Amino acid sequence: MSDLLQRLRSRGWRLTSQRRVVAEVLDGDHVHLTADEVHLRAAARLPEISRATVYNTLGELVAIGEVLEVSTVGRAKRYDPNARRPHQHLMCSGCGMIRDVHPVGNALGDLPESERFGFAVGSVEITYRGLCPACA
């Protein structure tokens, strides 16, 4: 994910080993880790990285739009590096596992003006819930 690192550098971020490791951990498809999972994996590469730094870095990545926060019901937030391609989620009610699924239309356009109550609607989050094969 040196692409991401490049973009961070061009935003004036210092490329610390901690940020590098967090970026590496977030690489891949169907990645939706909790902050603690990110910390665990980051610590495997850089043992002394702190929880606070992981939270700080994730928060910054979210703020600049490189990572999305996925909302959950009563579980820890999950962080999604797949922010460039719009997609939806399939979430297991048993174990919390998440898969990416891809929309067949413009979901935003599905909300007619008459249902917007004067809101400036900017995004839509769609989550399918069910049980994964392992939990069923």
Add this chain to the structure above:
Amino acid sequence: MSDLLQRLRSRGWRLTSQRRVVAEVLDGDHVHLTADEVHLRAAARLPEISRATVYNTLGELVAIGEVLEVSTVGRAKRYDPNARRPHQHLMCSGCGMIRDVHPVGNALGDLPESERFGFAVGSVEITYRGLCPACA
């Protein structure tokens, strides 16, 4: 909401004053309260009701499908008594306010088999995010 109380009675629930008050607090349209808000309002009518009982009762109402949990990003869960009519949410990113909106025949649960990854899909949660007129 004596309808709800009737249904609870027919399920064998004891109709305690605490449960009555929680049910009363949840009555109305566009109601999406946090557990603490429910406790606050319930305590206005029944001062000694405990937080534990509010959590217990909300959990039971959710378990039997009378109330829905609305997921939020990093904020407290919200409880939605409008479980009988399927609907979606319009949430203000500024103040957290939630309005109910109703789908216009968009393919709600129509996640194609090829995108289900073997999951047993049971429901879908759709949340539009934006700024309400007051926050815009």
Add this chain to the structure above:
DNA sequence: TCCTACGATGGACTTCGTCCAAGTCAAGAA
């Protein structure tokens, strides 16, 4: 190489929620 502002650290703290042992009471039985 040196400087220093930006970033990392760990531990205290907050918020949201769960758990539990002990006390209370709704509602059926007699």
Add this chain to the structure above:
DNA sequence: TTCTTGACTTGGACGAAGTCCATCGTAGGA
């Protein structure tokens, strides 16, 4: 009506997730 009993409630301890902050360390420009 009173009795009985197990379902319900309670307060407080506990836990998980996340924030804050004083202090220390270092990336990267001069």
